[in-house]
Amino acid sequence: MHYYEVIPIGHMVFNGFTYKSDKKLEIGQRVIVDLRGKFISGLIYKESESTEFNKIKEIAFPLDNKSLLNESHIRLMEKVSSKFMAPIGEVARLFFPPLSSDIYKLRILPKSSLAPIQKPVFYKQFLQSFDNTSKANKQLREYLDSNLIEIELYRKEFTKKIDKFVSLKMDLKETWKFNVSKTAREVINYLSINGETLESDLYSQGIVKKGSTVLNTLWKKGIIELSESSATSEENIEVSLSKEQRQAVKSIQVNPDKPHLLYGVTGSGKTEVFFEVAKPILKNGGKVLLLVPEISLTSELMNRLKKRFANYNAAFYHSGLTSSERVQTWYKAVNGELDLVIGTRSAIFIPMKDLKMIIIDEEHDQSYYQIENVSYDAIDTACFRKELEDIQLILSSATPRMVDLHMAKTNSFYLEKIKTRYFTEMPEVQIVDMKKDEKYNWIFSKKVVENIEISLKKNKKIIVFTPTRGYANYVICSDCGYIFKCDECDVSLTFHKKERKLSCHYCGKESELPNFCPKCGGFKLQSRGFGTERVLSELAKLFPSQPLVRVDRTVIKTFKDLQNTFNFMKEPGKKIVVGTKMITKGLDIQDLDLVVILDADRYINFPDYNAQESTASLLMQVAGRSGRKERGKVIIQSFQPENNIYKSLIDHNFDLIAKNDLEQRKIYGYPPFVTLFLILVNHPSADKAKAKANEIVEELGKIENQDDFEILGPVVPIISKLRGNHRNQIIIKSKKKNHEFLFSTLKTYYKDIKIYVNPPTTLV
Ligand SMILES: Nc1ncnc2c1ncn2[C@@H]1O[C@H](COP(=O)(O)OP(=O)(O)OP(=O)(O)O)[C@@H](O)[C@H]1O
Numbered sequence: 001m002h003y004y005e006v007i008p009i010g011h012m013v014f015n016g017f018t019y020k021s022d023k024k025l026e027i028g029q030r031v032i033v034d035l036r037g038k039f040i041s042g043l044i045y046k047e048s049e050s051t052e053f054n055k056i057k058e059i060a061f062p063l064d065n066k067s068l069l070n071e072s073h074i075r076l077m078e079k080v081s082s083k084f085m086a087p088i089g090e091v092a093r094l095f096f097p098p099l100s101s102d103i104y105k106l107r108i109l110p111k112s113s114l115a116p117i118q119k120p121v122f123y124k125q126f127l128q129s130f131d132n133t134s135k136a137n138k139q140l141r142e143y144l145d146s147n148l149i150e151i152e153l154y155r156k157e158f159t160k161k162i163d164k165f166v167s168l169k170m171d172l173k174e175t176w177k178f179n180v181s182k183t184a185r186e187v188i189n190y191l192s193i194n195g196e197t198l199e200s201d202l203y204s205q206g207i208v209k210k211g212s213t214v215l216n217t218l219w220k221k222g223i224i225e226l227s228e229s230s231a232t233s234e235e236n237i238e239v240s241l242s243k244e245q246r247q248a249v250k251s252i253q254v255n256p257d258k259p260h261l262l263y264g265v266t267g268s269g270k271t272e273v274f275f276e277v278a279k280p281i282l283k284n285g286g287k288v289l290l291l292v293p294e295i296s297l298t299s300e301l302m303n304r305l306k307k308r309f310a311n312y313n314a315a316f317y318h319s320g321l322t323s324s325e326r327v328q329t330w331y332k333a334v335n336g337e338l339d340l341v342i343g344t345r346s347a348i349f350i351p352m353k354d355l356k357m358i359i360i361d362e363e364h365d366q367s368y369y370q371i372e373n374v375s376y377d378a379i380d381t382a383c384f385r386k387e388l389e390d391i392q393l394i395l396s397s398a399t400p401r402m403v404d405l406h407m408a409k410t411n412s413f414y415l416e417k418i419k420t421r422y423f424t425e426m427p428e429v430q431i432v433d434m435k436k437d438e439k440y441n442w443i444f445s446k447k448v449v450e451n452i453e454i455s456l457k458k459n460k461k462i463i464v465f466t467p468t469r470g471y472a473n474y475v476i477c478s479d480c481g482y483i484f485k486c487d488e489c490d491v492s493l494t495f496h497k498k499e500r501k502l503s504c505h506y507c508g509k510e511s512e513l514p515n516f517c518p519k520c521g522g523f524k525l526q527s528r529g530f531g532t533e534r535v536l537s538e539l540a541k542l543f544p545s546q547p548l549v550r551v552d553r554t555v556i557k558t559f560k561d562l563q564n565t566f567n568f569m570k571e572p573g574k575k576i577v578v579g580t581k582m583i584t585k586g587l588d589i590q591d592l593d594l595v596v597i598l599d600a601d602r603y604i605n606f607p608d609y610n611a612q613e614s615t616a617s618l619l620m621q622v623a624g625r626s627g628r629k630e631r632g633k634v635i636i637q638s639f640q641p642e643n644n645i646y647k648s649l650i651d652h653n654f655d656l657i658a659k660n661d662l663e664q665r666k667i668y669g670y671p672p673f674v675t676l677f678l679i680l681v682n683h684p685s686a687d688k689a690k691a692k693a694n695e696i697v698e699e700l701g702k703i704e705n706q707d708d709f710e711i712l713g714p715v716v717p718i719i720s721k722l723r724g725n726h727r728n729q730i731i732i733k734s735k736k737k738n739h740e741f742l743f744s745t746l747k748t749y750y751k752d753i754k755i756y757v758n759p760p761t762t763l764v
């Protein structure tokens with residue numbers, strides 16, 4: 001008999017349970033086990049010894065015929081669990097693609113003509129021909145051992161078709177001779193903007209429906225070309241790197257021992273740098289994982305990447321895909337069939353075969369930290385992977401996180417700086433003083449309106465960045481001062497005019513705006529502040545018949561919406577784009593020459609330890625979309641123009657911001673100088689939340705060596721109620737490296753609390 005400790009995958013447990021098996025199994029292999037009368041999937045974690053022979057249950061049957069994880073993946077699991085105080089059962093789940101929790105839906109497939117079943121059956125059906133489950137499982141194990149059957153975890157799709165490259169055969173102008181359908185016209189426009197595109201991308205981006213005859217028709221008419229190999233493969237693309245780019249590439253290539261922080265101003269060509277370093281790795285058969293913060297960026301990069309690395313297999317991995325697409329990509333990556341994977345946060349856990357390089361683009365982005373479910377930081381995880389596996393790691397940003405700049409400063413990372421843009425100078429930044437300078441109306445200054453006019457005349461694009469979506473930030477009764485708030489959350493409701501709705505941007509709850517105040521019955525309700533909807537309607541009045549685009553979560557709900565909007569934005573010619581954070585990320589649009597930033601003050605006064613970093617980073621990133629090919633302009637409207645952040649923006653001096661911020665953090669004790677634990681206690685009853693928080697603080701007070709850490713709280717956080725739960729907050733700051741001593745106390749409260757270790761914000 002063999003004994004194993006098995007971790008229940010996806011369960012809130014900190015350790016595994018012992019099971020036995022008459023056959024030797026591998027560490028990392030997934031199995032089905034009976035846990036308190038229910039079949040669940042588990043992971044063989046380690047060998048174990050047992051003395052209580054009769055109590056130990058048998059492993060029902062294996063799910064994988066061999067382990068898909070290696071030793072370092074198991075160590076990674078432990079490290080992530082211990083760093084983020086996360087149950088190992090939940091961490092284990094991150095390593096696999098989403099698997100239905102209904103074990104009975106597992107399918108059993110015949111593998112040979114001698115198999116006892118000749119067509120696929122569900123596990124549930126299989127059980128029916130036995131009088132008890134353990135007999136059935138035993139039989140199943142025997143069939144598996146003798147290779148008669150196999151178990152299918154996920155629905156397979158057998159679509160192995162050769163992808164074709166599609167490109168326009170003529171100039172856009174010439175295509176106008178042809179009378180084609182609306183969809184065909186869309187394809188033509190898309191190809192003229194994006195150049196050569198894979199057929200499958202046209203489907204996945206919703207340009208053409210799968211199975212449609214549009215491409216065939218265009219091909220017959222001689223408008224497009226379909227070919228199996230790319231015309232612009234790596235060999236055909238001439239890239240001459242700038243001196244700074246070349247230096248960065250060289251340093252990364254000769255120093256594989258530590259992570260590299262690629263810190264280059266917006267538009268400096270960081271993407272070209274990591275393409276260049278990926279090249280030799282791919283040539284030698286190594287695999288590359290490229291992380292981006294947003295789904296929206298995957299296709300932008302994919303387009304650039306496919307052109308450069310046309311001869312390699314590349315795929316996406318993100319939540320915008322169906323689970324069966326994710327599963328397929330995951331298996332291909334694990335089997336070494338993919339050379340390049342572009343993914344969002346969760347892709348960091350894919351146990352890719354022969355992985356030799358991880359690149360994290362826009363590494364400052366807070367979406368690399370998972371807040372929902374089990375919380376973890378994908379960048380820390382990448383650093384662990386680098387320690388455990390033989391891989392290179394590159395973190396890239398124009399505005400790196402303070403923690404990473406500190407790592408570079410203390411020589412734990414190499415620093416590669418690129419100080420100039422590839423094509424042109426950094427844009428000119430002007431700050432408008434909203435207290436003194438001339439206004440056009442209460443939203444826009446005169447300067448902004450004039451500059452928009454100039455850019456439109458030049459037929460250029462303009463971004464008007466607005467922090468919030470909706471029409472107004474809140475609605476107030478001007479008789480009694482009542483502000484409409486969410487019932488479930490302690491936040492004011494945003495007004496959406498078109499739908500005449502009040503909406504909570506935290507829990508998503510919506511309600512009709514009543515005609516009178518629920519408190520005093522008065523009719524004088526006023527909406528205050530502005531969001532994208534209002535800015536757009538004001539611009540429509542100011543610039544009638546100009547192309548306007550709105551980009552925020554109200555109008556963009558799906559991956560496809562986003563694709564369509566971005567494609568529309570990229571079409572050459574003038575456009576005014578009004579958008580939230582969504583438009584700030586990594587966009588490379590060449591004829592964009594003005595960025596207007598409205599209401600940035602809102603961020604500066606956030607009561608958060610990370611406010612300096614996140615505001616400076618956000619504003620520099622938005623500003624960085626301007627004038628990437630020819631020098632552009634940025635105008636910022638503010639009531640506090642004297643603020644240091646704005647001053648540093650004028651000279652694009654992120655170093656200065658970083659220097660100040662790090663000094664402050666050192667004095668006040670924030671990461672990277674301490675490890676910060678944010679603990680939230682949630683309960684539908686405010687009293688119970690408070691009592692539990694007090695109890696936890698009391699228990700923490702009993703830990704030895706109180707000098708090693710500091711406890712702040714409990715306090716009621718700024719958002720005191722969220723989704724119906726009252727909240728209490730405790731912050732622990734620790735100077736130690738290892739936190740097992742806190743872990744043992746906090747573990748006992750795991751069901752009542754949520755722990756965030758070094759979260760990017762304390763306002764979660
Ligand atoms: N060596 C090069 N040869 C030709 N074009 C280049 C080169 N380097 C950069 N570019 C071009 O300069 C523009 C900006 O480069 P890129 O998008 O890589 O910048 P970035 O540093 O990633 O910017 P951001 O941080 O703002 O996303 C792109 O259009 C890119 O194609």
Ligand SMILES: [Zn+2]
Binds near residue numbers: 488505506509
């Ligand atoms: Zn709410």
